[in-house]
Structures are given as structure tokens and as C-alpha cells.
Amino acid sequence: MNATGRIIEFALAVREAFEEGTLIRLRLAGYEGAEPDLKSVDMRRVVVKGAEKFSAVRHYRTRDITKNHALDEAMDTLITELGGTFRVATLNAVGFDLVLERHGEKVRLRRTEVPGRDAPPIAHDRAKNRPLVDTHKPWLQALGIVAKNGSVRHDTQDKFRQINRMVEIFAPLIQELQAENPRIVDMGAGKGYLDFALYDYLSSLGRKVDIVGVELRDRLVEDGNATARASGFSGLSFVAGTILDHDAAGADAVIALHACDTATDDAIYRGIEAGAELIAVAPCCHKQVRRQMEAGQADDRLGFLLRHGTFMEKQAEMVTDGLRALLLEASGYRTKVFEFVSDAHTPKNNLIVAQKGRAGPRQAAIDRIAAAKAMFGIRKHHLEGLLGL
Numbered sequence: 058m059n060a061t062g063r064i065i066e067f068a069l070a071v072r073e074a075f076e077e078g079t080l081i082r083l084r085l086a087g088y089e090g091a092e093p094d095l096k097s098v099d100m101r102r103v104v105v106k107g108a109e110k111f112s113a114v115r116h117y118r119t120r121d122i123t124k125n126h127a128l129d130e131a132m133d134t135l136i137t138e139l140g141g142t143f144r145v146a147t148l149n150a151v152g153f154d155l156v157l158e159r160h161g162e163k164v165r166l167r168r169t170e171v172p173g174r175d176a177p178p179i180a181h182d183r184a185k186n187r188p189l190v191d192t193h194k195p196w197l198q199a200l201g202i203v204a205k206n207g208s209v210r211h212d213t214q215d216k217f218r219q220i221n222r223m224v225e226i227f228a229p230l231i232q233e234l235q236a237e238n239p240r241i242v243d244m245g246a247g248k249g250y251l252d253f254a255l256y257d258y259l260s261s262l263g264r265k266v267d268i269v270g271v272e273l274r275d276r277l278v279e280d281g282n283a284t285a286r287a288s289g290f291s292g293l294s295f296v297a298g299t300i301l302d303h304d305a306a307g308a309d310a311v312i313a314l315h316a317c318d319t320a321t322d323d324a325i326y327r328g329i330e331a332g333a334e335l336i337a338v339a340p341c342c343h344k345q346v347r348r349q350m351e352a353g354q355a356d357d358r359l360g361f362l363l364r365h366g367t368f369m370e371k372q373a374e375m376v377t378d379g380l381r382a383l384l385l386e387a388s389g390y391r392t393k394v395f396e397f398v399s400d401a402h403t404p405k406n407n408l409i410v411a412q413k414g415r416a417g418p419r420q421a422a423i424d425r426i427a428a429a430k431a432m433f434g435i436r437k438h439h440l441e442g443l444l445g446l
């Protein structure tokens with residue numbers, strides 16, 4: 058059989074599994090097309106307003122985009138994509154896996170029998186665009202997000218949306234890590250919303266991860282560990298202690314969401330020291346740098362802005378985080394800063410994402426740090442001190 062014949066055979070197996078309700082997941086990987094940052098596509102069967110559709114989640118480097126397609130449209134797209142842009146497709150169905158691999162002009166199909174798999178539950182339209190489809194989870198109940206019957210509580214709709222958004226952002230970043238079973242350290246984990254959600258979602262994709270949440274407050278640590286046990290999340294745990302005291306050695310990713318003021322710097326420092334492949338932080342308050350800016354040593358030309366409290370606050374935030382990005386670059390990381398949720402949810406909505414090994418020249422970053430500090434009258438950024446720069 059030639060390459061086109063094998064692609065059509067694969068597409069027919071997908072169609073049959075879809076129509077019989079036995080399709081668990083279809084994944085396209087090995088992207089070779091022109092869309093920047095596209096990594097993979099996951100497809101599954103959903104019901105939208107009573108009609109069966111293919112829900113396709115396109116995973117980009119920093120975000121996911123979900124679209125629903127009618128079966129015929131999805132099949133046409135699948136055949137086109139497999140002919141040119143994706144090299145690997147994996148169909149997980151009840152009873153078997155079918156893998157298609159294209160090497161140049163050659164296409165290979167490999168079928169493996171997998172006994173004992175149940176038919177997948179069908180996701181309905183209300184949940185169609187969310188990674189956390191099943192809300193009947195002990196952890197969602199323990200964290201007060203859903204009621205006993207699994208419905209998202211009226212007053213936590215916003216929180217649930219935010220958690221889903223975080224999973225959409227973090228899951229592709231974690232999927233990109235090189236380690237087969239990555240170790241993630243969440244600094245200042247609080248109740249561990251992100252940790253539970255990420256662990257649950259990645260497990261549902263068959264991705265093994267170990268997540269450790271570091272938290273100052275003992276009570277939250279005890280509650281988190283009890284909920285992880287009750288959920289059967291053996292790779293998720295919480296430890297009591299300070300971020301700075303936590304040696305993150307062996308971590309593939311270090312994250313910190315809204316750890317207060319310089320605790321964000323402590324987390325970045327521990328991540329750099331551990332040589333983590335990914336460091337991602339959403340900073341919170343920015344008092345340390347602001348105090349130095351307020352001491353009045355900034356360039357006179359900035360006076361027209363910095364004399365207003367509201368502009369000072371915004372500037373302090375940008376300068377603190379801009380310097381964090383440069384300090385990460387000087388430490389061998391490539392960085393991106395972007396808004397991860399709308400500022401209607403929280404004004405502290407910037408995420409710094411740093412990936413190891415793709416940085417520019419170290420000296421250029423160090424020179425820019427010195428210039429920025431001189432301009433804003435900053436003696437020492439807390440992270441700079443920790444790094445001994």
C-alpha cells in the first residue's frame with residue numbers, strides 16, 4: 058500500500074472509532090508546518106448542542122486554542138495534515154492504539170492491542186473549551202470550587218475559569234520539558250489550585266509528573282497532602298517551609314504564582330541554582346525596587362512620571378520584572394513576559410516565562426541591567442544580590 062493509502066486507512070480507523078464512540082484521543086505530533094510555535098494537536102469527541110463534534114486543541118508554546126469541527130471537515134483536515142504538516146499521529150481507542158509515522162515519502166502504520174480500556178465519557182458543550190472537563194473530582198470539592206454534585210459553584214466560576222486558563226498556559230510548557238517524568242516545584246503554593254489542576258490534567262493525557270508545592274503555612278500543607286492522598290495523586294505533595302530554604306535540586310521546572318514581593322526572586326534564584334529547564338513566575342507586589350525608586354535617585358527626566366503614585370507603582374512593577382527578565386537572561390535563560398489573565402481578574406497578571414539555554418550574550422544583559430538601574434536610581438535588585446551579580 059502506498060503512503061496515501063495508509064493515511065486514508067488511518068483516517069478511516071479514526072472515523073470508525075469516532076462513530077462507534079470508542080475514540081479516546083487522537084494526537085498529532087512532529088509538526089513540520091509553517092505555523093509559529095505550534096507543537097501538537099489533541100482531538101476527542103464532544104457533544105455540542107446535541108451534535109457530535111471533533112474538539113481539536115492546538116497546543117502552542119505558550120497557549121492552547123480549541124475549535125470544534127464536524128466529522129467530515131475533521132477528516133478532510135486530518136488527511137491533509139498527515140500528508141504534509143504532521144509526521145506522527147496516534148489514535149488511542151477502546152481495545153487498541155494505532156500509530157502512523159511518516160518518514161519522507163514513506164508512511165508506516167503500527168497497531169497495538171490494548172485490552173481492558175473503557176469507552177470514554179463524552180464531554181458536553183458547557184465544558185468544551187476547558188481542559189478540566191470532569192468536575193466530579195475530590196480535589197475540586199476540597200478546594201471549594203465545586204459543590205457535592207460536581208457543579209461549579211456560583212461564586213467560584215471565575216476561579217474555575219482562571220484555573221483552566223493556567224492549565225492551558227502551563228500544560229504545553231510542561232509538555233515541552235525534556236525529562237520523561239518531569240519534577241515541578243511550585244514555590245508559595247498556597248492551596249495548590251494550579252498543582253492539583255496541572256497534575257490532574259497531565260495525568261489525563263498520560264503524562265507522568267511529580268509536583269512539589271512549597272508553602273509557608275503548615276495548615277495549607279497538611280490540607281494539600283490530605284487532598285492529594287484522597288485524590289490518588291501519588292506524585293503530588295506539599296512541604297512546609299520557606300522558598301529560600303527549599304533546595305530545588307533536580308527540578309525541571311520551578312514556578313511561583315503571586316509569591317509576595319521578593320519571594321518571587323527567591324523562587325527564581327532557586328530555579329536558576331537548580332538549573333531548571335523552565336522557570337515561570339507571576340510576580341505579586343513590587344515593594345523592594347519601589348522603595349529604591351522612591352528614594353529619588355532616578356534620572357530627572359523621569360520625574361514627570363514618578364511624582365504620581367499610580368505611575369510610580371506601574372513603573373516599579375515594570376522595572377522590577379524587566380530586571381528579573383534581564384537577570385534570567387544573564388543566567389542563561391531566554392525570557393518572555395506576557396499577560397496570562399485579563400486585568401479584570403487581577404492587576405498582577407504578568408507571567409515571566411524563562412526557558413534555559415536559548416539566551417543572548419550574557420554581557421549584553423549585564424550591561425542593560427546596569428543601565429536600567431542607573432536610570433531608575435536602583436542600588437540592588439533583590440535577585441541580583443541572591444545571584445551575587
Ligand SMILES: C[S@@+](CC[C@H](N)C(=O)[O-])C[C@H]1O[C@@H](n2cnc3c(N)ncnc32)[C@H](O)[C@@H]1O
Binds near residue numbers: 244299300301
Ligand atoms: C498570594 S498566595 C498565592 C498562592 C498560589 N500560588 C496561588 O496562586 O493560588 C501566596 C502564597 O505564598 C506563600 N508564601 C509567601 N512567601 C513565602 C515564602 N517566602 N516561602 C514560602 N511560602 C511563601 C503564602 O503563604 C501564600 O500561601
